[in-house]
Amino acid sequence: MDDVFRELYQEIILDHNKNPRHFGVPDSYTHSAEGYNPLCGDKVHVFLTVRDGKIDSISFKGEGCAISKASASVMTTLLTGMPLAEAHALMKRFVEVVTGPMDGIVDIDEERFGQLLAFVGVREFPARVKCATLAWHAMEAALKQGEGSVTTE
Amino acid sequence: MSTTVKTPEKIAGKRRFDPAVVRGEFPILSTRVHGKPLAFLDSAASSQKPEVVIETIANYYRSEHSNIHRGVYYLSEIATAKYEAARETTRRFLNAGSTREIIFTAGTTDAINLVANAYGREFFREGDEVLISGMEHHANIVSWQLVCQDLGAKLKVIPINERGELDLESLPGLISERTRMVGIVYVSNSLGTVNPVKEVIRIAHQHGVPVLVDAAQATSHLSVDVQDLDADFLAMSGHKVYGPTGVGVLYGKEHHLEKMRPFKGGGDMIRSVTFEKTTFNDLPFKFEAGTPNIAGVIGLAAALEYVMAFDINEVAAWEDELLQYGENLLAGVPGLRRIGTAAHRAGSLAFVLADVHPHDIGTLLDHEGVAIRTGHHCTQPVMSYFKVPATSRASVAMYNNKADLEALQRGLLKIVEVFR
Numbered sequence A: 001m002d003d004v005f006r007e008l009y010q011e012i013i014l015d016h017n018k019n020p021r022h023f024g025v026p027d028s029y030t031h032s033a034e035g036y037n038p039l040c041g042d043k044v045h046v047f048l049t050v051r052d053g054k055i056d057s058i059s060f061k062g063e064g065c066a067i068s069k070a071s072a073s074v075m076t077t078l079l080t081g082m083p084l085a086e087a088h089a090l091m092k093r094f095v096e097v098v099t100g101p102m103d104g105i106v107d108i109d110e111e112r113f114g115q116l117l118a119f120v121g122v123r124e125f126p127a128r129v130k131c132a133t134l135a136w137h138a139m140e141a142a143l144k145q146g147e148g149s150v151t152t153e
Numbered sequence B: 001m002s003t004t005v006k007t008p009e010k011i012a013g014k015r016r017f018d019p020a021v022v023r024g025e026f027p028i029l030s031t032r033v034h035g036k037p038l039a040f041l042d043s044a045a046s047s048q049k050p051e052v053v054i055e056t057i058a059n060y061y062r063s064e065h066s067n068i069h070r071g072v073y074y075l076s077e078i079a080t081a082k083y084e085a086a087r088e089t090t091r092r093f094l095n096a097g098s099t100r101e102i103i104f105t106a107g108t109t110d111a112i113n114l115v116a117n118a119y120g121r122e123f124f125r126e127g128d129e130v131l132i133s134g135m136e137h138h139a140n141i142v143s144w145q146l147v148c149q150d151l152g153a154k155l156k157v158i159p160i161n162e163r164g165e166l167d168l169e170s171l172p173g174l175i176s177e178r179t180r181m182v183g184i185v186y187v188s189n190s191l192g193t194v195n196p197v198k199e200v201i202r203i204a205h206q207h208g209v210p211v212l213v214d215a216a217q218a219t220s221h222l223s224v225d226v227q228d229l230d231a232d233f234l235a236m237s238g239h240k241v242y243g244p245t246g247v248g249v250l251y252g253k254e255h256h257l258e259k260m261r262p263f264k265g266g267g268d269m270i271r272s273v274t275f276e277k278t279t280f281n282d283l284p285f286k287f288e289a290g291t292p293n294i295a296g297v298i299g300l301a302a303a304l305e306y307v308m309a310f311d312i313n314e315v316a317a318w319e320d321e322l323l324q325y326g327e328n329l330l331a332g333v334p335g336l337r338r339i340g341t342a343a344h345r346a347g348s349l350a351f352v353l354a355d356v357h358p359h360d361i362g363t364l365l366d367h368e369g370v371a372i373r374t375g376h377h378c379t380q381p382v383m384s385y386f387k388v389p390a391t392s393r394a395s396v397a398m399y400n401n402k403a404d405l406e407a408l409q410r411g412l413l414k415i416v417e418v419f420r
């Protein structure tokens, strides 16, 4: 258990799972989308307000495993206040973080996005990659279509 | 690897059931997972295979294979004889009256779809009703739904209670003069409930309604006797009863099968074909179009012989002991709630653990060598009823032992610790 714990269930993940940040449905928002994983029934609904080409605020709601919940929570903390172009780039980067080769290099700005390193362990658990990317895919869908549902299948 | 297959010693016609010996006959169970001994507790999804089944299939391909019902040469005759002998073995396993009532399919799902299409599309009309239970596997929901939608027929549901038992009292009131079929699961895969199928059939027959029994989970835990049940149709899968995947059985009463149209068209199911008209083959071949899963059917027969060598009551007693033992161990895990507490159960122990998602449980247990199933178990309506998105399910088969369940409990206690 200790090794799995180290690889997959890092302290950051357990913390965000237990105390998810920006959790809930806001009174108002400009974009939203739901991510759904039909395999396990996990659902993440993201809500965001975009103003002047910048993500003003994000929150999320849903139910899922520790990986999907922590991933959504970390995402909200990182993307808040971020210009859209940079947000898109980070979303792409995150998918690389969790799907890259086992021994591959993780190329991220550790100073700013070090929290994402907690998800590198997911690479070793192919069945769990979708858990980690669910909220990020929902985020992308929200920005693309404004409103809708996205699945990870 | 040796190719000799040990024939089990027989005691008074039946082989004595010794769990330790049986366990040794399933080679996969000695696998180590992440450095730990495998505790395989997911037999409800698919059971493992004894050496004799693996060898029978290998041997078939090594020295007996050819297509059946076609050639007049040596190999084809052997393969055909084995295939038809498997039908007789299956008849004996289900205690059917005739091999004409035994149709080989790709599995339970395929068997139910056969009935929904070949019986349902033939005899259901707009406004008719199909009655199923609230604990059906998607196979016994969606197959009927598709046909009902096309025909304008209605799917109605027999409710379940908070223990996961069928509300039998409501059944007579739910059967109307438009009810054309009752579909009922014998043993629930997500709750472990053993349904009073014989009673359901008796009540349905009082109203002249035929019953299809989904016996996917039942075959490895109970003796399934289609004549005693008086079932009209019964579906089972080979892979849940120690046999291969991709093969299953539809039992159907001959008088129903006779008046049904074929479900699939092709070779083997015909008597004569012209471009104007085809006359169909006799039962059971009418429903077995195309080259069947010959190796699968022969492997299935080996599995059924393996099971029938034992007194099923001895097997059931061991499995009950394991379930009881597991139940007590689970009760010692803080925050654990069992789902499915029917008085009469077999095979499965489902549960949820406070605040820990089943997916996390599954991944963490895997690293303890413990294989369980997590998710909705193809029974989403059951999940909705119990207001959980998913559950974790440990299930036992004849080859499990108490150490498997102890490994489960140890793993769960660690998870509770980690997620505290």
Ligand SMILES: Cc1ncc(COP(=O)(O)O)c(C=O)c1O
Binding pocket: B044, B045, B106, B107, B108, B109, B110, B137, B139, B140, B185, B187, B188, B189, B214, B216, B217, B237, B378
């Ligand atoms: C109760 C029940 N019915 C039907 C099925 C479907 O069986 P198969 O996938 O072998 O067709 C299953 C398998 O999970 C089951 O447990």
